[in-house]
Amino acid sequence: MTVTAPTTDTSIDKYLQRRRRHYWLLAITAVLTLCSLIVDVATGPGQYGLGDIVRAIVSPDDAPRAIAVIVWEIRLPVALMAIMVGMSLASAGAEMQTILNNPLADPFTLGISAAASFGAALAIVLGVSLFPAASELLTTLNAFVMAMVASLLIWLVSRLRGVSVQTMVLMGIALMFFFNATLGILQYVASAESLQQLVFWSLGSLSRASWSKIGIVTAALVVTLPIFFFAGWRLTALRMGDLQARALGVNVGRLRLTVLLCSSLLAATAVAFVGIIGFIGLVGPHIARMLVGEDQRVFLPMSALTGALLMSLTSIVSKTLIPGVLLPVGIITALIGLPFFVSLILKSRREVWG
Amino acid sequence: MSLKIESLSVHFGRTRILNDVSGLEARPGELTALIGPNGAGKSTLLKSIAGIERSTGHISLDDTALDTLDIAQRAGQIYYLPQDITSRAALSVFEAVLLARRTTHKTDRRQDLKRVQHTLQTLELEQYAERDLGQLSGGQRQRVAIAQAVVREPRVLMLDEPTSALDLHHQLQVLEWLVALAREQQMIIVIAIHDLSLAARFSRHMWLMGAGGKVCAVGAPEQVLTEERLREVYAIRAHVEWPEGEPPRVTPLAATRQLGMQGREQDF
Incomplete structure (x- = not known):
């Protein structure tokens, strides 16, 4: 037996084929998302032809004025918000599952969403009357700060010696209950007007989307996604287990903190604008994992795109399920998404969690 | 050019895992076997050398103190292969091995x-290149882990019981291959191993650790593996009936010969 062996190109070729297949899947999902976006814009109480809609998107000046206004002022913000929020929640979920080595981790189950809700509710119940001009920003800021507090608590627990990632997940679940309770207190003391706003918002709704909100959510994605991409190999290494990741030269504690904070930022901005949507951050990454595996170079973009597509489809369903009624998307994701999710889990024979 | 360890200690709270470990040296081009009973601190020693476990003392490679290197630099020089490889990440074998390569080498993709x-x-392992880690048997996964270690081309390779899940064929194959690898790449390889006959057969140098995180003996297998010492370190109290009546002088080596595993001894 020697160290040298004959070389043929077979396993390299197969690997490159696999990469090409992954890129094709990414491209197909991207195209589907784009189609879903157009259908989303075309769906609504006013019936317009798909041609008019596309014309209104591509060159608003040539389209009938009424259609252009409806498309650009109402439908496009909602449809784009769905895409951006889907991307944020699914990317956050993908990286939380990766750094905590747990299939149940997502912004919702870790209490990040609940913390953000509490922060936003503070702004709605107590802050709105104080700073009417800055209320939109204040809601986001509060949601963000609370989400950061929650993720820092989870991270601090992880720094204790002998604490496993499972404990961190349990800590997250405890936080979720805590922030839900504080949210309950706020609801109890809230005025009728702000209570209505709170309830509506806690069901998850895209209807308050605006271009400035889309801008903020996009900014959060622009800041965090490059950080995730840059840490791609190290994040993939984390899925080999903490010990091996450290042997591979990954500063596990620092990477975990960075990624946890970035994921929380994504979750916080999404939750601040559309309320609580609990299922996208969980199922987006799961579908991506089944399609392309966990190599972060494709897993992360695939998770983001799957989340965007799911959210966009949910937005369409929320308008068409009961004609003339716009259902809150959070309800749709729970009603239609969860059975779909359960069937996916049961169908998938692949066991990827040690 | 060698790996040297002086006055190394590791504490977990008040418990002392390694107690002033000194006089250890591993040279390039040969296998160093780390042996000792369960709980003697073998894994902790290897992890401390890799910088994964916090320790006090001096570890040097070519007279360079290793604690001057950052995590990534140290991992580029020294790779520690953990004992339990349980990851079932949705990665193909090829991707997993490429991952190990890409976390140190950032040069040429091809x-x-x-x-x-x-x-x-x-x-x-090439026929399994497309398989996911979760679809592998324990032995296959262990060989993937070894591939991940070797593909990084480290200067020092520390393997924590790398053959525990392998059948006899693959145990011998992996160990023979590691011997050849050490010689051809002038790599320093330290291997923690429970099977003393394999340790004696494939290593030229041994570190024997005993209870309390102390080094009991260092040297060539013939010097380290004496019957009295093994009885003492491994606390063997039962009376052993030797088949021929007379206990062999270097027990493990003789055991391998009895199994008919002739081959490379003349090289050593």
Whole structure:
């Protein structure tokens, strides 16, 4: 037996084929998302032809004025918000599952969403009357700060010696209950007007989307996604287990903190604008994992795109399920998404969690 | 050029895992076997050398103190292969081995792919290159872990019971291959191993650790593996009936010969 062996190109070729297949899947999902976006814009109480809609998107000046206004002022913000929020929640979920080595981790189950809700509710119940001009920003800021507090608590627990990632997940679940309770207190003391706003918002709704909100959510994605991409190999290494990741030269504690904070930022901005949507951050990454595996170079973009597509489809369903009624998307994701999710889990024979 | 360890200690709270470990040296081009009973601190020693476990003392490679290097630099020089490889991440074998390569080498992509393929071929893993880690048997996964270690081309390779899940064929294959690798690449390889006959057969140098995280003996297998010492370190109290009546002088070596595993002893 020697160290040298004959070389043929077979396993390299197969690997490159696999990469090409992954890129094709990414491209197909991207195209589907784009189609879903157009259908989303075309769906609504006013019936317009798909041609008019596309014309209104591509060159608003040539389209009938009424259609252009409806498309650009109402439908496009909602449809784009769905895409951006889907991307944020699914990317956050993908990286939380990766750094905590747990299939149940997502912004919702870790209490990040609940913390953000509490922060936003503070702004709605107590802050709105104080700073009417800055209320939109204040809601986001509060949601963000609370989400950061929650993720820092989870991270601090992880720094204790002998604490496993499972404990961190349990800590997250405890936080979720805590922030839900504080949210309950706020609801109890809230005025009728702000209570209505709170309830509506806690069901998850895209209807308050605006271009400035889309801008903020996009900014959060622009800041965090490059950080995730840059840490791609190290994040993939984390899925080999903490010990091996450290042997591979990954500063596990620092990477975990960075990624946890970035994921929380994504979750916080999404939750601040559309309320609580609990299922996208969980199922987006799961579908991506089944399609392309966990190599972060494709897993992360695939998770983001799957989340965007799911959210966009949910937005369409929320308008068409009961004609003339716009259902809150959070309800749709729970009603239609969860059975779909359960069937996916049961169908998938692949066991990827040690 | 060698790996040297002086006055190394590790504490977990008040518990002392390694107690002033000194006088250890491992040279390039040969296998160093780390042996000792369960709980003697073998894994902790290897982890401390890799910088994964916090320790006090001096560890040097070519007279360079290792604690001057940051995590990534140290991992580029020294790779520790953990004992339990349980990851079932949705990665193909090829991707997993490429991952190990790409976390240190950031140079030539084509070269990296060739290196991965070459490593898979030598470990007889190429036919599983497309499989997911979760679909592998315990032995296959262990060989993938070894491939991940070797593909990084570290100066020092520390393997924590790398053959515990392997059948006899693959145990011998992996160990023979590691001996050849150490010689051809002038690599320093330290291997924690429970099977004393294999340790005696494949290593030229041994570190024997005993209870309390202390080093009991260091040297060539013939010097380290004496019957009295083994009885003492491993606390063997039962009376052993030797088949021929007379206990062999270097017990483990003789055991391998009795199994008919002739071959490389003349090289050592």
